[in-house]
Amino acid sequence: MERKGPQKLAVLLCRFSDTNNNTEPPRQFFEDLFLNRNTGGLNDYWHDVSHGAINLDGSEIFGWQTLNISVADFIRTVPGRDGKVAYAVNAFGLNIGDYAAVVGIFNAVIGGGGSHGWAVLAQAGDLNLTFLAHETGHAFGLDHSYDRSGRVIIEDQTHPGEYYDRNDIMSAMNVDSGEDARFGRRGPILNAPNMERMGWLDPTRVWHRPSGKSGYFRVELVSLGHPEIPGYLVAKVGSLYVEFRTQDGWDDGIFMSCIEIRKMQNANSYLYLSNPSTFRTDWLPGSMFGPDDTKWEIMGGVRIFIDSFDKEHKKAHITIHYHVGHGVEEAPILPDWNVWKRPKHLNDVDLHPEWNKYIIELENTLLQSWEQTLQLNRVILILQQDLLMLKQQKFK
Numbered sequence: 384m385e386r387k388g389p390q391k392l393a394v395l396l397c398r399f400s401d402t403n404n405n406t407e408p409p410r411q412f413f414e415d416l417f418l419n420r421n422t423g424g425l426n427d428y429w430h431d432v433s434h435g436a437i438n439l440d441g442s443e444i445f446g447w448q449t450l451n452i453s454v455a456d457f458i459r460t461v462p463g464r465d466g467k468v469a470y471a472v473n474a475f476g477l478n479i480g481d482y483a484a485v486v487g488i489f490n491a492v493i494g495g496g497g498s499h500g501w502a503v504l505a506q507a508g509d510l511n512l513t514f515l516a517h518e519t520g521h522a523f524g525l526d527h528s529y530d531r532s533g534r535v536i537i538e539d540q541t542h543p544g545e546y547y548d549r550n551d552i553m554s555a556m557n558v559d560s561g562e563d564a565r566f567g568r569r570g571p572i573l574n575a576p577n578m579e580r581m582g583w584l585d586p587t588r589v590w591h592r593p594s595g596k597s598g599y600f601r602v603e604l605v606s607l608g609h610p611e612i613p614g615y616l617v618a619k620v621g622s623l624y625v626e627f628r629t630q631d632g633w634d635d636g637i638f639m640s641c642i643e644i645r646k647m648q649n650a651n652s653y654l655y656l657s658n659p660s661t662f663r664t665d666w667l668p669g670s671m672f673g674p675d676d677t678k679w680e681i682m683g684g685v686r687i688f689i690d691s692f693d694k695e696h697k698k699a700h701i702t703i704h705y706h707v708g709h710g711v712e713e714a715p716i717l718p719d720w721n722v723w724k725r726p727k728h729l730n731d732v733d734l735h736p737e738w739n740k741y742i743i744e745l746e747n748t749l750l751q752s753w754e755q756t757l758q759l760n761r762v763i764l765i766l767q768q769d770l771l772m773l774k775q776q777k778f779k
């Protein structure tokens with residue numbers, strides 16, 4: 384899913400036969416909104432949040448043109464978002480193959496904006512950067528972001544956690560945005576796993592553990608919104624992405640400067656909760672991500688300590704601690720937490736009751752955290768290594 388260089392948009396400004404009253408913003412407004420640089424518009428947005436990998440140079444604005452149809456007839460007879468934009472494409476006589484995406488802007492309410500493949504549909508009220516960035520993001524291949532709370536934002540229509548990453552543009556409009564004087568809501572930026580999926584995250588700026596051994600590693604992270612500052616932008620810890628976000632620039636509307644931790648599952652990023660009872664997702668100095676002391680001592684694992692923020696220099700300091708548990712030399716390959724199945728041999732052996740209880744507890748909460756998956760995997764590994772020893776081992 385790599386996308387690089389200029390992404391030419393065709394922006395079609397459409398009126399209807401009965402909304403042809405010339406009260407819309409002039410063409411210059413849309414040139415600044417979509418095409419021109421240094422305007423605070425969408426071209427600046429995508430250039431910045433892709434860390435320079437893409438831009439909207441070469442995009443073209445067409446219209447205003449009055450379509451030969453009334454609003455009511457358009458809503459009644461033209462189905463689908465892509466169908467509606469295709470109607471405009473025909474009216475303008477364009478070849479959609481010439482463009483990365485087509486944005487149809489209509490000066491009336493026509494039953495909801497959104498996107499479908501190459502087509503972005505904006506109705507009256509949709510002209511703001513947050514909406515347009517989200518929908519053009521879809522056209523570029525991005526999918527929705529999630530948190531791991533399991534909350535459902537629209538019953539029967541969205542998946543658990545979908546749209547709950549408030550600091551990622553691919554959860555718009557359920558995001559924390561700033562305000563641009565001309566272009567309305569703006570931000571937030573795109574999170575690190577989504578950036579990497581698009582080929583926009585410079586791999587030389589991603590920290591990895593230098594060796595497979597136990598130990599403490601102190602890592603300085605630069606704010607993801609400030610790639611102009613040298614240093615690591617992301618720490619990869621197993622399958623986790625750790626990033627630092629500061630409340631400025633395109634992120635000036637986020638709730639607070641914070642560390643955030645995500646993982647990628649297929650095309651979607653999942654944001655970890657720092658406090659499951661309040662659904663907070665920010666990790667602040669003094670907090671720690673990882674297993675509690677008992678599990679840590681027995682099973683080992685990874686802990687991430689948030690040490691300090693240097694907001695003036697846009698840097699955060701974290702310490703990553705890898706710890707090997709009893710009898711385990713190396714962290715095993717993590718199972719996919721979506722497809723976990725209890726290994727058959729677990730049912731066939733006579734486990735110490737405390738261990739059995741612990742395994743059941745882990746299984747019951749398996750989908751809730753990556754560390755628990757890691758711990759369960761370690762239990763399995765120990766079982767495979769030495770069942771007899773395990774039976775005599777005391778749970779503590």
Ligand SMILES: [Zn+2]
Binds near residue numbers: 517521527
């Ligand atoms: Zn969407």
